[in-house]
Amino acid sequence: MTGITGQDGSFLAELLLEKGYEVSGVVRGGGNRELGCSEHLRERLTLLEGDLLDASSLRGAVEEVRPHELYHLASPSFIPASWERPAETLRAIVGSTAVLLEAVRDSDPQARVFVAASGAMFGDAPESPQRESTPCSPTSPYAIAKLASHQLVGAMRARDGLYACSGIVFNHESERRPLQFVTRTITRAAAQIKLGLAEEVTLGALDAVRDWSFAGDVMHGTWLTLQQHEPGDYVFASGVGRTVAELAETAFACVGLQAERYVRVDPKLVRAPERTASVGDPSRARELLGWEPQVSFEQLVERMVQADLRALQAVAGHA
Numbered sequence: 001m002t003g004i005t006g007q008d009g010s011f012l013a014e015l016l017l018e019k020g021y022e023v024s025g026v027v028r029g030g031g032n033r034e035l036g037c038s039e040h041l042r043e044r045l046t047l048l049e050g051d052l053l054d055a056s057s058l059r060g061a062v063e064e065v066r067p068h069e070l071y072h073l074a075s076p077s078f079i080p081a082s083w084e085r086p087a088e089t090l091r092a093i094v095g096s097t098a099v100l101l102e103a104v105r106d107s108d109p110q111a112r113v114f115v116a117a118s119g120a121m122f123g124d125a126p127e128s129p130q131r132e133s134t135p136c137s138p139t140s141p142y143a144i145a146k147l148a149s150h151q152l153v154g155a156m157r158a159r160d161g162l163y164a165c166s167g168i169v170f171n172h173e174s175e176r177r178p179l180q181f182v183t184r185t186i187t188r189a190a191a192q193i194k195l196g197l198a199e200e201v202t203l204g205a206l207d208a209v210r211d212w213s214f215a216g217d218v219m220h221g222t223w224l225t226l227q228q229h230e231p232g233d234y235v236f237a238s239g240v241g242r243t244v245a246e247l248a249e250t251a252f253a254c255v256g257l258q259a260e261r262y263v264r265v266d267p268k269l270v271r272a273p274e275r276t277a278s279v280g281d282p283s284r285a286r287e288l289l290g291w292e293p294q295v296s297f298e299q300l301v302e303r304m305v306q307a308d309l310r311a312l313q314a315v316a317g318h319a
Contacts, residue, residue: 002026002052002096003073004045005036007176008116012071012219013038013045019223024065026050026058026074037176052096053088062103069226072100072115075146082142093145094152101156101164112163112226113153119170119211119237119280121147128241129211129281132168132233154233163231170211170237170280172218173300175307182244183212184308186251187301191308193262194255195316200262204269206245209277213238214295214303224289237280238293250298254305 003009004025016023024046027033035042048064050057052074062070075093076082082089097115104111122130123139138144153166173183182203189201213236221236245259252259285291295303 001071001073002050002058002100003071003075003116004038005034006073007037007174007178007215008073008172008219010037010041010176011174011216012073012222013041015216015219015223017041017044021069022046024048024061024067026061052092055095055099058096058099059103062100063107066108067111070100070104070111070113071222071226072097072113073222075116076142082140082145086141089141090145090148093142094148097149097152101152101162104164105156105160105162109160109162112231113165114222114226115149115153115164115166116222117150117153117166117168117233118143118146119168119235119278121150121168122276122278124275126276128277129237129239129279130235130276131281132235132284150233157231163226165225165231166233167218167222167225168233168235168280169218170213170235170278172213172215172236173304174215175304176215177304183247183304186244186248187304188308188312189262190248190251190255190257190259190305191312193252194257194309195312197312200264201248202264202266202269203244203248204266205271205273206243206248206263206265208244208271208274209241209279210244210247211237211239211241211279212247212297212300213293214300217293217295220294221285221289221291224285224291228289232284232288234285234289234291235280235282236285236291237282238297239280239282240297241277241279242297247301250301251305254302255309 120143124137192198248259
């Protein structure tokens with residue numbers, strides 16, 4: 001697995017370990033570095049040295065482990081940052097996917113491969129919700145790279161007969177999501193304001209629409225993808241679009257507050273209006289994989305707010 005130190009990797013690692021898998025994770029610095037969201041699993045994991053920008057390390061990891069299942073989750077994931085380093089973004093996302101698929105093809109073509117694509121690749125698509133067949137019109141270097149990675153999976157599957165699958169994942173969240181993402185910005189602010197640690201939160205466009213799901217549910221879908229008789233690509237999403245304002249209202253309601261009293265909009269943070277609402281259609285995953293989200297939007301936000309409350313109270317208790 002790549003990306004084992006992140007939100008998605010930690011949930012998937014927990015799932016695989018529960019199912020009796022031996023789990024190997026590729027990390028920069030090997031076993032000497034902190035494992036982020038998977039630190040609590042350290043003693044149950046095999047750690048391998050690897051870097052998305054170092055082809056030889058990725059190929060070496062595949063050849064050493066010869067995995068039955070390979071989950072490629074890692075990539076730069078904060079879309080605004082992809083504009084600062086577009087060349088590196090494409091190398092990290094497309095290049096790493098190409099290296100891993102090539103390594104599997106050359107060393108063990110029977111291995112099953114999952115590559116994480118993104119609903120961002122649809123961009124200004126002509127329809128919403130978006131499904132596997134929706135034409136893509138990506139609008140950022142990150143989205144362009146994810147689309148190229150997705151297309152490469154399909155091309156090598158068709159040409160080389162690989163069991164390679166692409167999971168088109170829309171926004172998926174949890175209490176393990178980094179703070180720079182708007183979901184955590186909002187849930188952390190609700191907790192801070194409830195505890196008297198802040199007075200307001202500043203956001204961008206409140207009418208921006210996203211399709212939010214629980215990361216643990218999405219990772220269950222990635223596992224299901226590799227358990228099928230035939231490889232394929234699937235959209236993983238809730239199928240329901242919600243605005244940033246709705247997210248804020250739900251988060252503040254969890255602590256008995258009204259969001260409109262504490263939310264401020266900074267015009268500098270407001271991006272150009274999006275032509276197409278970013279909402280996924282998970283019908284194919286539901287019909288062919290039997291996949292259904294288990295955690296509702298309201299339950300997800302409640303989970304995140306409560307986790308932020310506990311974390312802040314723990315810090316205050318040690319102050």
